[in-house]
Amino acid sequence: DYVDYFLVNDEKRQSIFSRSTTRKIFSLLNSQYINHEGRSEVLEATRSLGEHICIDCIRHYQNPQLLKDNLEAAIRLPKGHFPEPAMQEKVLKTILLFLKRCHSITSGEDLVESMAQLVQRKDPYGILSSVHDIVHLLSIAPCCFQ
Template structure:
């Protein structure tokens, strides 16, 4: 769905002047990167994808957090319960509450999620009480489920991307929520974390995944070369050179054709 949307966005760009051609080339490069990431997913089974993500964010196998219950418990506990004085007490107290309804493996999830939210910049703050004692509270910007969940998602994606794990916004939404309804939010996070090296990282990961999956060698090499060309597009320089501009369009067409063949 997102690939189709990007194609229509590309087709709606004007290419008469230099600025228009530069925007078209930017859209071509973005679409090329998106297709590259889609190809990575093609060469991974769902369980392998989850295992690779756990490795990227340094979790033991089978420990990928399901955060909704834990995050809502954090919010409820810090809002309604007695003040606590350390992160360790926060973990232990919440674990006891959640274990009453779900005694299986929740403690490790609480530890993982509280640790993630405690990494600088920390989502918690120490608040001085009237009796001069201190307690842990969530910072004001994280005191509802939507905001703390968005921060949690962002930190998982950032950790994964920093360890060369690539997914599209659509795929992140499905992995986190089991549907595509949060694709826009995932896209905002991805765009914030995206760097000029992201496409190159995706190409290397695609090549490694495809080789290990024993895909068709000729197709893999062709795609790798096409992706490398698209990743090296120079928006200013290539927009002034029609042969580079038309070459980029031609290679994108070939990439789309190979992508369609992969999904048959």
């Protein structure tokens, strides 16, 4: 009950954590991890919760324009050419998918091809031409290409 009051009723923390994150916290607290399958579910829930907390903190501490500018700079799009919100979400989900599947990608070419297949869209803003920049950033991550 204290945790419920602390997370839901505290105005500062409620503005940081989304409802989805709060639900994931309570789901994790109520998980049963006695058997092997339960432990696997708890590990997956913990990983997912970590992703949501990171996203919530980034969204909370960066205003939308700064976040947009940072993403625009990261994929080297011309100023003011960031794609519509649906495409932004698709690109971010694609990057998350790469991070989850990182162990199965063995080269930069595989990553470029996988991302091109996942985005599956004509590219008026040059997002696919920026894939090589994203590949370079991911290639220096400790989990990739080793």
